[in-house]
Amino acid sequence: MVNYDAIIIGAGACGLMCAAQAGLLGKKTLVLERNDKPGAKILISGGGRCNYTNLGTTIDNFVSENPKFLNAVFSQWSVDDTIQFFENFGGIKPQEKTLGQLFPTTNKAKDIVATFTKLVYETGQDLWLNTLVKGIQKVDEGYELSIERNGKEEKVKANKVVFASGGLPVHKLGASDFALRVARQFDMEIVQTAPALVPLTITGKDADWYASLSGNSVFARVYNDKISFEENILFTHWGLSGPAILQISSYWKAGETFTIDLLPKFKLEDVIKQERNDGGRRLVGQLLNDYFTKKMVDALGKFLPLDIKIASLSKVDAKLIIDTIHKFKVKPAGDKGYDKAEVMRGGISTTELNPKTLESKKNPGLYFGGEAVDITGWLGGYNFQWAWAAGFAIAQDI
Ligand SMILES: Cc1cc2nc3c(=O)[nH]c(=O)nc-3n(C[C@H](O)[C@H](O)[C@H](O)COP(=O)(O)OP(=O)(O)OC[C@H]3O[C@@H](n4cnc5c(N)ncnc54)[C@H](O)[C@@H]3O)c2cc1C
Incomplete structure (x- = not known):
């Protein structure tokens, strides 16, 4: 059994950035993804073109019980960092469409996902697709996850677990309430959830x-x-x-x-x-x-x-x-409900998390980032900016 620095649940925006950044720091992670491919939501985002950040991002572009929570994460990872990252590792040049919204000049969301898959594999991270994480238990040394991999039940262990499993919108893209269920299990407060950016x-x-x-x-x-x-x-x-x-x-x-x-x-x-x-x-x-x-x-x-x-x-x-x-x-x-919503409002309360590392205050070793947390961006690339920044911040600490 490989000794991973952390297991990351979800190969979406936050999980992929977290794995890539951990890899760049010489760490070893295992990413578990229920879908048969990484980045399903990135691929369809922005009509398949991926509005991957917004030049005007400030904490005022987010709905949360405590938007100021974002300061500590955004001071570690800025919009410029996003632009540089995709340019350096994916050769992606940005183009502004409207209202500060940046898209790859190629207009291809798959270039964003390809940037991650290349980095994840080149830095030696493990990515298991078709792997559903069903449960988690605290064990003496860290946490044990119950998974179903290609139809078979297995257990995997790590000292640190990153919940980058997203929110409730769009079931067919792999959405799940897993992070919320785990938060309840570990006695963490949840801000009431609802569909957002929704007709x-x-x-x-x-x-x-x-x-x-x-x-x-x-x-x-x-x-x-x-x-x-x-x-x-x-x-x-x-x-x-x-x-x-x-x-x-x-x-x-x-x-x-x-x-x-x-x-x-x-x-x-x-x-x-x-x-x-x-x-x-x-x-x-x-x-x-x-x-x-x-x-x-x-x-x-x-x-x-x-x-x-x-x-x-x-x-x-x-x-x-x-x-x-x-x-x-x-x-x-x-x-129109979660299947027509771009994001989920509410989620794991920011009061539960260390603002710099996104680690659970009550449960050392558990980290939460991206849509699962009570941080909801406006339409226009803000949600990805948060997901990338959260993935980066977590990667520094695992
Ligand atoms: C149609 C649409 C268009 C969008 N366009 C944009 C846009 O252009 N710009 C923008 O900023 N935002 C956009 N968004 C929002 C953006 O996609 C999300 O905010 C972002 O993907 C959230 O990142 P995340 O990593 O938290 O979750 P996700 O990217 O959703 O990743 C979570 C991953 O975890 C996996 N997972 C969940 N539960 C489990 C489990 N139990 N076991 C294993 N794997 C699991 C899921 O399959 C998924 O792959 C769009 C959303 C939608 C629905």
Whole structure:
């Protein structure tokens, strides 16, 4: 039996970085992965192109009960470190698409995974695929894992175990609640989990209105009392999707309302005033056609008097138009669930972990990184930046 410095559970973003960095430090790890290939989620990320970091990453781009926890990890591994790492070891040059989001210039997520597999094998790490970790027990010297490898039950032991087994989203990519179960077993606090970066559903009397706009996308500002995002929203036959909706979903809870400014770059009050100064001969619908598709304007006709001349608009009607466009209230019925979510919100409480090493305070030798922890990034490469940084930090300590 090989004497490993650590066993890493999960060959995803955090686990692969951890193994690669451990290898570069001359350590020996065993990575256990239930899938038949490493990096399943990386491969499909960013539509197969992998948005692997974000130039603007700060702790403000993360949802957590304690985002400041990230300072100690991000001071060890920065966005520049991510860029340099993939350039040096994978020959990957970054290209910025939008809002600081970096992708490989080749647009191929598989180049990111290949960078890791090359390093993992070249530095002599062991990677067992088709290996499900089913349980863990504390033993005199470290921990014993019960695994099912290629259909056979086995036990493996190590002094240190890294939980890089991810969160609950997307079952078919290997998602599991394993880290959460283990945290409960070892008496660690868990922040309530929920799907995040997830489309939201609309039911009830407004459902048909949203469905009638299915396929329409609008640049909007979506906000609540905590946060605001300016990106596209997409109407679908079951509700709302698109980047701005995914972003706000991480700050939304069932029963809450948020607001959409459908015309964030303009002030409709001023637009109407100008139109009145110009004679106000056009109809409300004609004015709105300057800013929205015909389908959208027709749909807005459910709420607004489209056939009134701007010159004849009452104060009340003008206010109705301005409020509907700039303060469109949305009360989703729910979300599309873990299989449509990009990440999990909540997870193992940061209060349980040493902020520098990500080792459990109560259970020396157990480490937790990536999505399993109560650190959830915005859409835009932040989740990978956290996963890489966590993998690096853990590798220093194992
Ligand atoms: C569709 C989609 C697109 C995304 N695009 C982006 C993007 O472009 N940019 C970005 O920053 N983030 C993106 N994300 C989020 C990002 O993929 C995750 O935040 C990140 O992969 C989390 O890394 P992790 O290592 O914690 O978990 P994962 O990468 O999910 O890895 C966990 C691994 O552990 C394995 N595992 C789980 N349980 C066990 C067990 N019991 N035994 C053995 N193995 C186990 C799993 O099979 C998996 O391979 C996307 C997510 C999705 C779903």
